[in-house]
Amino acid sequence: MxxxxxxxxxxxxxxxxxxxxxxxxxxxxxxxxRAAFRRVREETEARAAQLSxxxxxxxxxxxxxxxxxxxxxxxxxxxxxxxxxxxxFYTVFDQRFPFLFNSYYVAAGPRHARPQRGLITRPNGxxxxxxxxxxxxxxxxxxxxxxxxxxxRVFEILEIGLHHEQQHQELLVTDIxxxxxxxxxxxxxxxxxQPPRPAQGPRGxxxxxxxxxxxxxxxxxxxxxxxxxxxxxxxxHMRIARHLVxxxxxxxxxxxxxxSTPSLWLSDGWATAQAEGWQAPGYWRRQDGAWHSxxxxxxxxxxxxxxxxxxxxxxxxxxxxxxxxxLPSEFEWEAAARANVIADAFGIAWQWTRSAYLPYPGYRAxxxxxxxxxxxxxxxxxxxxxxxxxxxxxxxxxxxxxFFYPSARWQFSGLRLAExx
Ligand SMILES: [Fe+2]
Numbered sequence: 001m002x003x004x005x006x007x008x009x010x011x012x013x014x015x016x017x018x019x020x021x022x023x024x025x026x027x028x029x030x031x032x033x034r035a036a037f038r039r040v041r042e043e044t045e046a047r048a049a050q051l052s053x054x055x056x057x058x059x060x061x062x063x064x065x066x067x068x069x070x071x072x073x074x075x076x077x078x079x080x081x082x083x084x085x086x087x088x089f090y091t092v093f094d095q096r097f098p099f100l101f102n103s104y105y106v107a108a109g110p111r112h113a114r115p116q117r118g119l120i121t122r123p124n125g126x127x128x129x130x131x132x133x134x135x136x137x138x139x140x141x142x143x144x145x146x147x148x149x150x151x152x153r154v155f156e157i158l159e160i161g162l163h164h165e166q167q168h169q170e171l172l173v174t175d176i177x178x179x180x181x182x183x184x185x186x187x188x189x190x191x192x193x194q195p196p197r198p199a200q201g202p203r204g205x206x207x208x209x210x211x212x213x214x215x216x217x218x219x220x221x222x223x224x225x226x227x228x229x230x231x232x233x234x235x236x237h238m239r240i241a242r243h244l245v246x247x248x249x250x251x252x253x254x255x256x257x258x259x260s261t262p263s264l265w266l267s268d269g270w271a272t273a274q275a276e277g278w279q280a281p282g283y284w285r286r287q288d289g290a291w292h293s294x295x296x297x298x299x300x301x302x303x304x305x306x307x308x309x310x311x312x313x314x315x316x317x318x319x320x321x322x323x324x325x326x327l328p329s330e331f332e333w334e335a336a337a338r339a340n341v342i343a344d345a346f347g348i349a350w351q352w353t354r355s356a357y358l359p360y361p362g363y364r365a366x367x368x369x370x371x372x373x374x375x376x377x378x379x380x381x382x383x384x385x386x387x388x389x390x391x392x393x394x395x396x397x398x399x400x401x402x403f404f405y406p407s408a409r410w411q412f413s414g415l416r417l418a419e420x421x
Contacts, residue, residue, distance in 0.1 A: 026148050030143050030146070033158055034144075043166075043169055044074065044165060044168070044169055045071075045132075048068075048070075048172065051176060055067065055179070056071075057118060058179045059118025060175070061410075062114060064171075064174075065117050065175055066117055068120075068124075069117045071129075071132060072097065072101045073101045074164060075101070077165070078135050078158075078161045079097075079098075080102070081157055081161065081369070082154070082157045082158055083135065083142065086154055087138065087142050090138050093130075093135065097123070098111075100112050105369045106372065143158070157370075163222060167395070169390075169392050170395075173296070174410055174411050174412065177189060177283075177294065177295075177410070181282075181283050188298035190297060191297055192297070193296040195389065198243065198305070203242065204242060205241055205417075206240060206341045207341070208328075208335050208341065209235065209335060210236060210238070211234075211235060212234055212235075213233055213234075215335070216230035216360055217399040218230055225373070225375070226360075226363070226378075227360075227399040228360065229360055231362070233335075235332055237420065238328075238419065240416060241416040243307075243416065244307035244349055244351065244414050245307065245319065245417065247306050247307070247308050249308070250280075250281065250319070251304065253319050258318060258322050259273060259278060264321045264322050265317075265318045266314060268406070269312075269313075269314025269315070270314075272407045276407075281308055281310045281315065281409065282312075282410060284310075290302075293309075293310075307348050307414045308349075309413065310410065311409055312406060312413070313382045313405075315409070316352040316413075319415065325417040326418050327353055328417075328418040329355045330353040330385055333351065333386075334398055342416065344386075345398075346396045347387055347396070348386075348388065348412075348414070349389070349415075350384035350386055350412060351386045351413075351416055352382060352384050353383045355382065357377065357379075357381040357382060357401070359375065377403065380405065382403065383401050384413060388412035389412055
Protein backbone atom coordinates (compact mmCIF):
# COMPACT_ATOMS: atom_id res chain seq x y z
CA MET A 1 0.00 0.00 0.00
CA UNK A 2 1.36 3.41 -0.90
CA UNK A 3 2.12 5.56 2.09
CA UNK A 4 2.72 9.21 2.59
CA UNK A 5 4.17 11.30 5.35
CA UNK A 6 3.24 14.70 6.72
CA UNK A 7 6.22 15.28 8.94
CA UNK A 8 8.70 16.84 9.51
CA UNK A 9 6.64 19.80 10.51
CA UNK A 10 7.73 23.39 11.13
CA UNK A 11 4.90 23.99 13.56
CA UNK A 12 6.24 26.77 15.72
CA UNK A 13 5.37 29.37 13.16
CA UNK A 14 6.92 32.79 12.90
CA UNK A 15 8.93 33.78 15.96
CA UNK A 16 8.76 37.51 15.50
CA UNK A 17 11.93 37.66 13.44
CA UNK A 18 10.23 36.41 10.28
CA UNK A 19 11.78 33.00 10.86
CA UNK A 20 9.81 29.79 11.17
CA UNK A 21 10.88 26.70 13.09
CA UNK A 22 14.23 25.33 12.05
CA UNK A 23 15.21 28.78 10.79
CA UNK A 24 12.81 28.53 7.86
CA UNK A 25 11.74 31.61 5.98
CA UNK A 26 8.07 32.12 5.16
CA UNK A 27 8.82 30.98 1.60
CA UNK A 28 10.38 27.76 2.93
CA UNK A 29 7.42 27.15 5.21
CA UNK A 30 4.98 27.73 2.32
CA UNK A 31 6.91 25.28 0.15
CA UNK A 32 6.90 22.71 2.94
CA UNK A 33 3.17 22.94 3.50
CA ARG A 34 2.31 22.96 -0.19
CA ALA A 35 4.31 19.75 -0.65
CA ALA A 36 2.82 18.14 2.46
CA PHE A 37 -0.69 19.10 1.35
CA ARG A 38 -0.18 17.59 -2.11
CA ARG A 39 1.29 14.36 -0.72
CA VAL A 40 -1.61 13.74 1.64
CA ARG A 41 -4.30 14.67 -0.89
CA GLU A 42 -2.70 12.39 -3.49
CA GLU A 43 -2.54 9.49 -1.04
CA THR A 44 -6.29 9.67 -0.44
CA GLU A 45 -6.95 9.55 -4.15
CA ALA A 46 -4.45 6.69 -4.59
CA ARG A 47 -6.32 4.65 -1.98
CA ALA A 48 -9.69 5.43 -3.55
CA ALA A 49 -8.40 4.68 -7.05
CA GLN A 50 -8.46 0.96 -6.21
CA LEU A 51 -12.26 1.21 -6.04
CA SER A 52 -14.98 1.38 -8.67
CA UNK A 53 -17.68 4.05 -8.60
CA UNK A 54 -20.07 1.45 -7.13
CA UNK A 55 -17.55 0.47 -4.44
CA UNK A 56 -17.28 4.11 -3.42
CA UNK A 57 -20.98 4.51 -2.69
CA UNK A 58 -21.61 1.54 -0.42
CA UNK A 59 -22.04 1.89 3.37
CA UNK A 60 -22.05 -1.59 4.90
CA UNK A 61 -22.95 -0.49 8.46
CA UNK A 62 -23.64 2.69 10.39
CA UNK A 63 -20.07 2.82 11.78
CA UNK A 64 -18.53 2.72 8.31
CA UNK A 65 -18.71 5.42 5.66
CA UNK A 66 -18.59 5.27 1.87
CA UNK A 67 -15.23 5.98 0.24
CA UNK A 68 -16.83 8.82 -1.70
CA UNK A 69 -18.03 10.34 1.56
CA UNK A 70 -14.51 10.11 3.07
CA UNK A 71 -13.07 11.88 0.00
CA UNK A 72 -15.65 14.66 0.31
CA UNK A 73 -15.68 14.96 4.11
CA UNK A 74 -11.92 15.57 4.42
CA UNK A 75 -12.33 18.21 1.71
CA UNK A 76 -15.19 19.85 3.60
CA UNK A 77 -12.91 19.96 6.66
CA UNK A 78 -10.41 22.16 4.79
CA UNK A 79 -13.21 24.23 3.30
CA UNK A 80 -14.96 24.80 6.63
CA UNK A 81 -12.07 25.28 9.02
CA UNK A 82 -9.32 26.66 6.79
CA UNK A 83 -10.83 28.43 3.78
CA UNK A 84 -14.13 29.87 5.03
CA UNK A 85 -12.42 31.03 8.22
CA UNK A 86 -9.26 32.49 6.66
CA UNK A 87 -9.86 33.41 3.01
CA UNK A 88 -12.36 36.21 2.55
CA PHE A 89 -12.34 35.67 -1.21
CA TYR A 90 -13.14 31.95 -1.00
CA THR A 91 -16.42 30.78 -2.57
CA VAL A 92 -18.01 27.64 -1.13
CA PHE A 93 -18.08 25.02 -3.89
CA ASP A 94 -21.68 23.95 -3.33
CA GLN A 95 -23.94 25.28 -0.57
CA ARG A 96 -25.51 21.81 -0.11
CA PHE A 97 -22.22 20.07 0.60
CA PRO A 98 -21.63 21.24 4.21
CA PHE A 99 -24.87 19.51 5.24
CA LEU A 100 -23.86 16.30 3.43
CA PHE A 101 -20.23 16.15 4.49
CA ASN A 102 -20.10 17.57 8.03
CA SER A 103 -19.54 14.53 10.25
CA TYR A 104 -20.18 15.42 13.89
CA TYR A 105 -19.31 19.12 14.31
CA VAL A 106 -22.44 20.51 15.93
CA ALA A 107 -20.98 24.01 16.06
CA ALA A 108 -20.42 23.90 12.28
CA GLY A 109 -24.11 23.41 11.55
CA PRO A 110 -26.70 20.71 10.85
CA ARG A 111 -25.65 17.53 9.06
CA HIS A 112 -26.96 14.48 7.29
CA ALA A 113 -27.63 11.35 9.37
CA ARG A 114 -24.55 9.16 9.55
CA PRO A 115 -26.30 5.80 8.94
CA GLN A 116 -27.74 7.18 5.68
CA ARG A 117 -24.49 8.22 4.03
CA GLY A 118 -24.74 5.26 1.67
CA LEU A 119 -27.99 6.62 0.21
CA ILE A 120 -26.26 9.65 -1.29
CA THR A 121 -25.66 8.64 -4.90
CA ARG A 122 -25.65 12.31 -5.96
CA PRO A 123 -23.37 14.22 -5.90
CA ASN A 124 -21.59 11.49 -7.79
CA GLY A 125 -17.90 10.62 -7.71
CA UNK A 126 -17.03 13.08 -10.45
CA UNK A 127 -18.71 15.86 -8.50
CA UNK A 128 -16.59 14.96 -5.49
CA UNK A 129 -13.47 14.96 -7.66
CA UNK A 130 -14.38 18.47 -8.83
CA UNK A 131 -15.00 19.51 -5.20
CA UNK A 132 -11.57 18.23 -4.23
CA UNK A 133 -9.93 20.12 -7.12
CA UNK A 134 -11.74 23.34 -6.19
CA UNK A 135 -10.60 23.13 -2.57
CA UNK A 136 -7.07 22.01 -3.53
CA UNK A 137 -6.64 25.07 -5.69
CA UNK A 138 -7.98 27.39 -3.00
CA UNK A 139 -5.81 25.89 -0.26
CA UNK A 140 -2.69 26.19 -2.40
CA UNK A 141 -3.60 29.78 -3.20
CA UNK A 142 -4.03 30.50 0.50
CA UNK A 143 -0.64 28.93 1.29
CA UNK A 144 1.01 31.08 -1.39
CA UNK A 145 -0.62 34.31 -0.30
CA UNK A 146 -0.85 34.04 3.47
CA UNK A 147 0.52 37.14 5.24
CA UNK A 148 3.40 36.41 7.59
CA UNK A 149 1.39 37.55 10.61
CA UNK A 150 -1.32 34.95 9.91
CA UNK A 151 0.88 32.15 8.62
CA UNK A 152 1.40 30.31 11.92
CA ARG A 153 -2.35 30.09 12.61
CA VAL A 154 -3.18 29.10 9.02
CA PHE A 155 -0.49 26.41 8.94
CA GLU A 156 -1.67 25.06 12.29
CA ILE A 157 -5.18 24.50 10.94
CA LEU A 158 -3.77 23.12 7.70
CA GLU A 159 -1.69 20.63 9.70
CA ILE A 160 -4.73 19.43 11.67
CA GLY A 161 -6.54 19.01 8.35
CA LEU A 162 -3.72 16.86 6.99
CA HIS A 163 -3.64 14.57 10.02
CA HIS A 164 -7.44 14.43 9.92
CA GLU A 165 -7.30 13.35 6.28
CA GLN A 166 -4.73 10.68 7.17
CA GLN A 167 -7.12 9.29 9.78
CA HIS A 168 -9.75 9.02 7.07
CA GLN A 169 -7.26 7.33 4.74
CA GLU A 170 -7.12 4.47 7.22
CA LEU A 171 -10.90 4.49 7.66
CA LEU A 172 -11.41 4.41 3.90
CA VAL A 173 -9.51 1.09 3.85
CA THR A 174 -11.10 -0.45 6.96
CA ASP A 175 -14.57 0.56 5.81
CA ILE A 176 -14.25 -0.93 2.33
CA UNK A 177 -12.84 -4.15 3.81
CA UNK A 178 -15.99 -4.40 5.91
CA UNK A 179 -18.10 -3.88 2.79
CA UNK A 180 -16.15 -6.49 0.82
CA UNK A 181 -16.49 -8.94 3.72
CA UNK A 182 -20.28 -8.82 3.20
CA UNK A 183 -19.85 -9.76 -0.46
CA UNK A 184 -20.07 -13.52 -1.25
CA UNK A 185 -17.58 -13.04 -4.10
CA UNK A 186 -14.94 -11.92 -1.55
CA UNK A 187 -13.45 -9.04 -3.56
CA UNK A 188 -9.84 -7.98 -3.15
CA UNK A 189 -9.11 -4.32 -2.42
CA UNK A 190 -5.66 -4.97 -3.90
CA UNK A 191 -4.92 -8.47 -5.22
CA UNK A 192 -1.17 -7.85 -4.83
CA UNK A 193 -1.45 -6.77 -1.21
CA GLN A 194 0.78 -8.68 1.20
CA PRO A 195 0.41 -8.62 4.98
CA PRO A 196 3.27 -6.96 6.89
CA ARG A 197 5.73 -9.46 8.32
CA PRO A 198 5.90 -9.49 12.12
CA ALA A 199 9.29 -9.21 13.81
CA GLN A 200 11.20 -12.44 14.34
CA GLY A 201 13.14 -13.30 17.47
CA PRO A 202 12.28 -15.00 20.72
CA ARG A 203 8.74 -14.61 21.99
CA GLY A 204 8.05 -14.01 25.64
CA UNK A 205 7.88 -11.17 28.10
CA UNK A 206 10.25 -8.25 28.59
CA UNK A 207 10.54 -5.88 31.53
CA UNK A 208 9.01 -2.42 31.37
CA UNK A 209 10.94 0.31 33.21
CA UNK A 210 9.05 0.83 36.48
CA UNK A 211 8.56 4.08 38.37
CA UNK A 212 7.02 7.47 37.77
CA UNK A 213 7.19 8.11 34.04
CA UNK A 214 6.22 11.12 31.93
CA UNK A 215 3.29 10.21 29.65
CA UNK A 216 1.94 12.17 26.70
CA UNK A 217 3.29 14.18 23.84
CA UNK A 218 6.66 15.88 24.01
CA UNK A 219 8.64 17.94 21.57
CA UNK A 220 7.64 20.20 18.69
CA UNK A 221 6.07 17.71 16.30
CA UNK A 222 2.35 17.46 15.71
CA UNK A 223 0.00 15.80 18.17
CA UNK A 224 -3.73 15.79 18.76
CA UNK A 225 -4.98 17.58 21.86
CA UNK A 226 -5.91 14.28 23.55
CA UNK A 227 -2.18 13.44 23.88
CA UNK A 228 -1.76 16.38 26.25
CA UNK A 229 -1.06 17.58 28.90
CA UNK A 230 2.09 15.55 29.42
CA UNK A 231 1.92 14.24 32.96
CA UNK A 232 3.39 11.68 35.33
CA UNK A 233 2.02 8.16 35.66
CA UNK A 234 3.10 5.31 37.89
CA UNK A 235 4.34 2.27 35.98
CA UNK A 236 4.32 -0.79 38.26
CA HIS A 237 6.84 -3.60 38.13
CA MET A 238 5.64 -5.60 35.16
CA ARG A 239 6.54 -7.45 32.01
CA ILE A 240 4.99 -7.01 28.60
CA ALA A 241 4.89 -9.35 25.62
CA ARG A 242 7.55 -8.54 23.06
CA HIS A 243 5.23 -9.74 20.27
CA LEU A 244 1.60 -9.33 19.36
CA VAL A 245 -0.76 -12.24 20.08
CA UNK A 246 -0.68 -14.55 17.05
CA UNK A 247 -3.39 -16.36 15.15
CA UNK A 248 -1.93 -19.66 16.44
CA UNK A 249 -2.48 -18.47 20.01
CA UNK A 250 -5.98 -17.33 19.12
CA UNK A 251 -6.75 -20.74 17.61
CA UNK A 252 -5.83 -22.28 21.00
CA UNK A 253 -8.36 -19.95 22.60
CA UNK A 254 -11.04 -21.04 20.11
CA UNK A 255 -10.23 -24.75 20.44
CA UNK A 256 -10.26 -24.51 24.25
CA UNK A 257 -13.82 -23.18 24.09
CA UNK A 258 -12.93 -19.55 24.74
CA UNK A 259 -16.01 -18.30 22.92
CA SER A 260 -18.31 -20.58 24.92
CA THR A 261 -16.90 -20.04 28.43
CA PRO A 262 -18.79 -17.19 30.12
CA SER A 263 -16.38 -17.00 33.08
CA LEU A 264 -13.72 -15.61 30.74
CA TRP A 265 -15.86 -12.69 29.64
CA LEU A 266 -17.00 -9.35 30.93
CA SER A 267 -20.78 -9.27 31.24
CA ASP A 268 -21.20 -6.75 28.40
CA GLY A 269 -18.71 -8.71 26.32
CA TRP A 270 -20.50 -12.00 26.81
CA ALA A 271 -23.84 -10.40 25.94
CA THR A 272 -22.37 -8.92 22.77
CA ALA A 273 -20.64 -12.17 21.78
CA GLN A 274 -23.91 -14.06 22.21
CA ALA A 275 -26.01 -11.48 20.39
CA GLU A 276 -23.55 -11.29 17.49
CA GLY A 277 -22.82 -15.03 17.42
CA TRP A 278 -19.05 -14.53 17.73
CA GLN A 279 -17.08 -17.79 17.37
CA ALA A 280 -13.84 -16.32 16.01
CA PRO A 281 -12.33 -12.91 15.15
CA GLY A 282 -14.13 -10.64 12.73
CA TYR A 283 -13.94 -11.74 9.08
CA TRP A 284 -12.91 -15.32 10.00
CA ARG A 285 -14.88 -18.11 8.37
CA ARG A 286 -14.38 -21.85 8.08
CA GLN A 287 -13.98 -23.11 4.56
CA ASP A 288 -13.03 -26.68 3.57
CA GLY A 289 -12.32 -27.44 7.20
CA ALA A 290 -9.82 -24.60 7.69
CA TRP A 291 -10.07 -21.05 9.00
CA HIS A 292 -9.89 -18.30 6.43
CA SER A 293 -10.12 -14.54 6.83
CA UNK A 294 -11.06 -11.63 4.61
CA UNK A 295 -7.99 -9.50 3.96
CA UNK A 296 -7.19 -6.60 1.67
CA UNK A 297 -6.19 -9.24 -0.90
CA UNK A 298 -9.51 -11.12 -0.54
CA UNK A 299 -10.20 -14.33 1.37
CA UNK A 300 -6.97 -15.98 2.54
CA UNK A 301 -6.13 -18.95 4.76
CA UNK A 302 -5.38 -17.79 8.30
CA UNK A 303 -1.59 -17.72 8.81
CA UNK A 304 -0.87 -19.12 12.30
CA UNK A 305 2.30 -17.05 12.62
CA UNK A 306 0.63 -13.72 11.81
CA UNK A 307 -0.71 -11.42 14.54
CA UNK A 308 -4.44 -11.76 15.13
CA UNK A 309 -6.54 -8.92 13.70
CA UNK A 310 -10.14 -7.77 13.95
CA UNK A 311 -10.75 -8.61 17.58
CA UNK A 312 -12.83 -6.41 19.86
CA UNK A 313 -11.82 -5.16 23.29
CA UNK A 314 -14.22 -7.71 24.76
CA UNK A 315 -12.42 -10.54 22.98
CA UNK A 316 -8.97 -9.17 23.84
CA UNK A 317 -9.96 -8.97 27.50
CA UNK A 318 -11.36 -12.53 27.47
CA UNK A 319 -8.21 -13.82 25.79
CA UNK A 320 -6.00 -12.14 28.40
CA UNK A 321 -8.03 -13.79 31.18
CA UNK A 322 -7.76 -17.16 29.37
CA UNK A 323 -3.98 -16.69 29.18
CA UNK A 324 -3.77 -15.80 32.89
CA UNK A 325 -2.41 -12.37 31.99
CA UNK A 326 -3.66 -8.81 31.38
CA LEU A 327 -3.87 -6.16 28.76
CA PRO A 328 -1.37 -3.36 29.46
CA SER A 329 -2.70 0.06 30.41
CA GLU A 330 -2.08 2.75 27.83
CA PHE A 331 0.58 4.23 30.10
CA GLU A 332 2.37 0.89 30.47
CA TRP A 333 2.23 0.49 26.68
CA GLU A 334 3.69 3.97 26.13
CA ALA A 335 6.48 3.40 28.65
CA ALA A 336 7.35 0.11 26.92
CA ALA A 337 7.29 1.71 23.47
CA ARG A 338 9.50 4.60 24.60
CA ALA A 339 11.94 2.14 26.18
CA ASN A 340 12.00 0.32 22.84
CA VAL A 341 11.52 -3.10 24.45
CA ILE A 342 8.56 -4.26 22.31
CA ALA A 343 8.43 -5.43 18.70
CA ASP A 344 5.73 -4.50 16.19
CA ALA A 345 4.55 -1.54 18.23
CA PHE A 346 3.61 0.11 14.94
CA GLY A 347 2.48 -0.88 11.48
CA ILE A 348 0.54 -4.13 11.98
CA ALA A 349 -2.31 -3.84 14.49
CA TRP A 350 -3.70 -1.23 16.82
CA GLN A 351 -3.36 -2.75 20.28
CA TRP A 352 -6.19 -2.68 22.78
CA THR A 353 -5.22 -1.46 26.23
CA ARG A 354 -7.21 -1.85 29.43
CA SER A 355 -7.46 1.95 29.68
CA ALA A 356 -10.73 3.75 29.26
CA TYR A 357 -10.51 6.76 26.95
CA LEU A 358 -10.40 9.62 29.43
CA PRO A 359 -8.94 13.13 29.49
CA TYR A 360 -5.42 13.48 30.83
CA PRO A 361 -5.19 15.53 34.05
CA GLY A 362 -5.81 19.17 33.19
CA TYR A 363 -7.05 18.50 29.64
CA ARG A 364 -9.40 21.07 28.20
CA ALA A 365 -10.81 20.87 24.68
CA UNK A 366 -10.29 23.98 22.56
CA UNK A 367 -13.09 26.51 22.12
CA UNK A 368 -15.20 26.32 18.98
CA UNK A 369 -16.00 23.59 16.47
CA UNK A 370 -12.46 22.15 16.30
CA UNK A 371 -12.71 21.55 20.03
CA UNK A 372 -15.23 18.83 19.17
CA UNK A 373 -12.49 16.79 17.49
CA UNK A 374 -11.57 14.56 20.45
CA UNK A 375 -12.81 15.79 23.80
CA UNK A 376 -16.50 15.02 23.45
CA UNK A 377 -15.78 11.32 22.83
CA UNK A 378 -14.09 10.75 26.18
CA UNK A 379 -16.63 8.32 27.60
CA UNK A 380 -17.51 4.65 27.04
CA UNK A 381 -14.60 3.91 24.70
CA UNK A 382 -11.27 2.13 25.15
CA UNK A 383 -7.80 3.26 24.09
CA UNK A 384 -5.76 1.46 21.45
CA UNK A 385 -2.07 2.22 21.00
CA UNK A 386 0.45 1.82 18.19
CA UNK A 387 -0.71 1.88 14.57
CA UNK A 388 -1.88 -0.59 11.94
CA UNK A 389 -1.01 -1.84 8.49
CA UNK A 390 -3.45 0.75 7.09
CA UNK A 391 -2.07 3.73 9.01
CA UNK A 392 -0.35 6.24 6.70
CA UNK A 393 3.34 6.83 7.21
CA UNK A 394 4.07 9.78 9.46
CA UNK A 395 0.85 9.29 11.41
CA UNK A 396 2.12 7.06 14.24
CA UNK A 397 3.88 8.00 17.46
CA UNK A 398 4.35 6.67 20.98
CA UNK A 399 1.84 9.11 22.49
CA UNK A 400 -0.94 8.56 19.89
CA UNK A 401 -4.28 7.59 21.42
CA UNK A 402 -6.74 5.81 19.18
CA PHE A 403 -10.13 4.91 20.64
CA PHE A 404 -13.10 2.76 19.76
CA TYR A 405 -16.11 1.24 21.45
CA PRO A 406 -15.28 -2.08 23.12
CA SER A 407 -17.41 -4.06 20.67
CA ALA A 408 -15.70 -2.67 17.55
CA ARG A 409 -13.70 -5.09 15.43
CA TRP A 410 -13.68 -3.81 11.89
CA GLN A 411 -10.44 -1.94 12.52
CA PHE A 412 -7.07 -3.69 12.26
CA SER A 413 -7.13 -4.28 16.01
CA GLY A 414 -5.09 -6.84 17.92
CA LEU A 415 -3.36 -7.07 21.28
CA ARG A 416 -0.27 -7.83 23.28
CA LEU A 417 -0.31 -9.20 26.82
CA ALA A 418 1.31 -8.16 30.08
CA GLU A 419 1.80 -9.54 33.57
CA UNK A 420 2.67 -7.99 36.91
CA UNK A 421 5.61 -9.10 39.02
FE1 LIG B 1 -13.52 13.37 10.14
